[in-house]
Every structure is written in C-alpha cells, then in structure tokens.
Amino acid sequence: MTTVSSPLAGRVIGLDAVPDPVFSGAMVGPGTAIDPLREPSDALSPVDGVIVSLHPHAFVVVDDEGRGILTHLGVDTVQLNGEGFELLVGKGDSVSRGQAVVRWNPASIEEAGKSPVCPVIALEATAEALSELVHNGDVVAGDTLFNWK
Structure with a gap:
C-alpha cells in the first residue's frame, strides 16, 4: 500500500470541484x-520515489511499487510557460515524501487569471484501488490524502 500525502497546505475540495473537465x-x-493557501510555498513530494516527469506546473513521482502520483499546480497553468514556478529538483532525482519539488505562489497564479486548485492524481489507478480518500477539510502539507491499495 502507498500512502499519498498532501503536497500543500489548504482546503481539500475533491476532484469533482476542479474547474477542468x-x-x-x-x-x-x-x-x-x-485549494491551496494563497501564499508562497513549496509543493512537496507526496511519496518517496523518483521524479519521472517534471514541468514547472506539474510533476509525477513514481514510488518503489511503480505507482505514479501526479501533482498538478493549478489549472491551465501550463499556459504561464513556467513563470511563477521554480524547480527545486531535476527529472530522474530520487525524492523523499515531504521534500520540496517546486516553489510557487498560488496568489500570483490567481492574479494571472488561472485557478490555483491542485489535483493530486493516482495515475493508471481505479477508484476502487484508493481508500481513505479525503474529499474535504483543511490540510497541512504532509497530511494523508489517500491510500493506494
């Protein structure tokens, strides 16, 4: 089982509330x-693993079991061409749960006209494979979002 931690502090809103179909x-x-706090922060790795995909606005960490977790920093933020994001690790780097991956400011993303809401996705998983999935409430970075069985 893989425990997936929150990469950010804020309010969990669930996928159905993400403004992207x-x-x-x-x-x-x-x-x-x-929905992250509107202050400068570091997006943290949600699991121990290897960075297999890294963009200013999104990253994927694959754990020891080969499970990929996508953290997407905001919606349509690819259109910002990296502005407002600072990469703190490189593709292929091993990271630990809670390690800073990208520095950003959700308030500046919102000021640029984009939603700062951050999906955290279990890639190539089924809904049934996830347990203890958090759909709402306040979280701090490092709190458990779900378990992947």
Missing part, C-alpha cells in the same frame, strides 16, 4: 484536489 471527470485517474 479532464480532472473533475477523473479521466487522468482518481484522486483529490487542494
């Missing part, structure tokens, strides 16, 4: 989403 429809995979 690909995420809200769980087309990428099941998971949940966080």
Whole structure:
C-alpha cells in the first residue's frame, strides 16, 4: 500500500470541484484536489520515489511499487510557460515524501487569471484501488490524502 500525502497546505475540495473537465471527470485517474493557501510555498513530494516527469506546473513521482502520483499546480497553468514556478529538483532525482519539488505562489497564479486548485492524481489507478480518500477539510502539507491499495 502507498500512502499519498498532501503536497500543500489548504482546503481539500475533491476532484469533482476542479474547474477542468479532464480532472473533475477523473479521466487522468482518481484522486483529490487542494485549494491551496494563497501564499508562497513549496509543493512537496507526496511519496518517496523518483521524479519521472517534471514541468514547472506539474510533476509525477513514481514510488518503489511503480505507482505514479501526479501533482498538478493549478489549472491551465501550463499556459504561464513556467513563470511563477521554480524547480527545486531535476527529472530522474530520487525524492523523499515531504521534500520540496517546486516553489510557487498560488496568489500570483490567481492574479494571472488561472485557478490555483491542485489535483493530486493516482495515475493508471481505479477508484476502487484508493481508500481513505479525503474529499474535504483543511490540510497541512504532509497530511494523508489517500491510500493506494
């Protein structure tokens, strides 16, 4: 089982509240989403693993069991071309749960006209594979969002 931790502090809102049909429809995979605090912060790795995909606005960490977890920093933030994001690790790096991966400021993302809501997705998983999935409530970075059985 893989425990997936929150990469950010904020309010969990669930995937169905993400203002993007690909995420809200769980087309990428099941998971949940966080409406982050509007302050500069580091997005943390939700699991121990290896960074297999790294963009300023999104990253995927694959754990020892080969499970990929996507953290997407905001919606449509790819359109910002990396502005407002600072990469703190490199693709192929091993990371520990809670290690800073990307520095960003959700308030500046919102000021740029984008939603700062952050989906956290279990890639290539089924909804039935997730347990103890958090759909609402306040979280701090490092709190458990779900378990992947």
